[in-house]
Amino acid sequence: MAPDLFRPPTGGARRRAVALSTACLLVLAGCAPGAGPAPHDAVPASGTAPVSAAAAAPGPASSGSGAAGGSSSAVATTKVPVYWVGAADGEQRLFREFRDAAEGPTAVDPIAAAAGLLTTAAPQDPGYRTLWSPVDQVGSSTSPDGTITVDLPAEAFRAGLDEQDARLALQQLAHTVTATASSTGLLPQNAEPEVVVLVDGRAREEVFGSVRLDEPLRPDGSLEAPLWLLDPREGPHPEGAVEISGRALEGVADCRWAVLDEDGATVAGGAVRTTARDDGTVGFRTEVELAPGRYEVTVTGRDAEGGTVRDDGAVEVVPR
Template identity: 45%
Template structure:
């Protein structure tokens, strides 16, 4: 089948450098090769831990509650809303500020980046908050979009389906339309229609979260994402999906088992807050913290009530005291097909500062 023809967008529809809610094209340096984490079943080599400690501007671990709490939240909104009690995984409405020594002590906003899972969770999206790789780009939405294509997930169980690019253009309108202009090189890999849809949702989730985190859109505003390729619409993404129409979030891609906080390679102090979300289709859910294969702390997550909305997740937040050292935090549950779904993160609890 011949490629779908695509047309140029009139300049009035996509403004580069316009003042206000419009964002100019953001350029980031040439990308380094992206190395995806190993698939499930392979030997897992953990990436090195980040050296600079995170200094949350609005969230303090010391201020976290000392008791566990269980709450209900909409699917896809766990940690997708402001939450003053979460240090490593705040809501979509506000990301923590960090002071990174490598950036000369300049305060920068962390970017919400969504990744695709692997193994039994390969059909779902997970989010990490990341320090910007390039602070010369003023546009936080363009920075986040570029990181989707070029950054490596901290968790080796996550991956990206995009090819790395160095330039991304974005614009945000007050009515919730987010336009992302990508080079054709970002679609360099031929994907099946299913994987192509997943890759597009990876971008949609990321830029819509970044727009709210940056204060460009309100969290309650309905959001549509228009993806252009070299300034044109109608491109065939990854050789499988036509981009003529705007895209919205597909809530069915929210991870049924998701360890939100702490993130992989975090270096929190003690007490540590464990924050997780599971969907009603998952049962017999347990969480545990282990060190050298020894269980240090563990617990269960109450099952959803019969007849619960399948898109509404149960959140659990509990705070525990841990000695300094390396730990694995894990949450696991069984879905209706009998498959055990797991999300686990390796962290290092820092000595009291």
């Protein structure tokens, strides 16, 4: 029997192909993790959330009504959090990226936009993946008690997943839609969100061939990677100051960051001073200047059991 839907183990580490920009200028502050405050430019929306194949155009929010999958209007936010699956110390864990809703199908609200991107978008980090099949129609609605209903076509549920991956896929969805609802102000204050998943409008269906949706989903924080880099992001980066930022679970301590050149020599680094946040995570941020070349950025820490957790990214700096 696979682990409980909401309680698998922890771990931390991954690789990303990114680009950066010599010596070191350190600025440490809080960094947005998990389902935190609203991303820049977020505007709340409400109502139902069908998804169509057209590209989203950010615009003013407008409300819909009815059951999930009903009337539609423009996407009401430009940035939505999407969670992907990646490796962390030999375990499969969840990593978050903020994505532009316009990258994917148009939806009536941010929740449907995020759920649609979960199935159709390619992760920016090549070490990430999704456990969902692409669809062009998603329904969503929220209730005053914090229940989020997501209505997905049957083809979204990828065939051939084992039970553990199936449960991880459902947590991928639960994290994505609850983080989006929280960051865009669609959840009531102090609500403990839960997610009801419908399949073509039907409740309590069996999905992925192994899991029955007989209970609402609740996001399990233990499935998030204990430590990960948020910046720098993938793509060539011009020389100059480059931000290195990330988040860690509250129990992660003694965090340090380093930048290594192609020969493995450390060219910059130092201790990470973390800033505690209300959601049980800590953030960190630094800036570093690097000459043109290829580097590896790493951040390491120690978890509550004394084990080492790590994340890293291959980076390239190009001349201006």
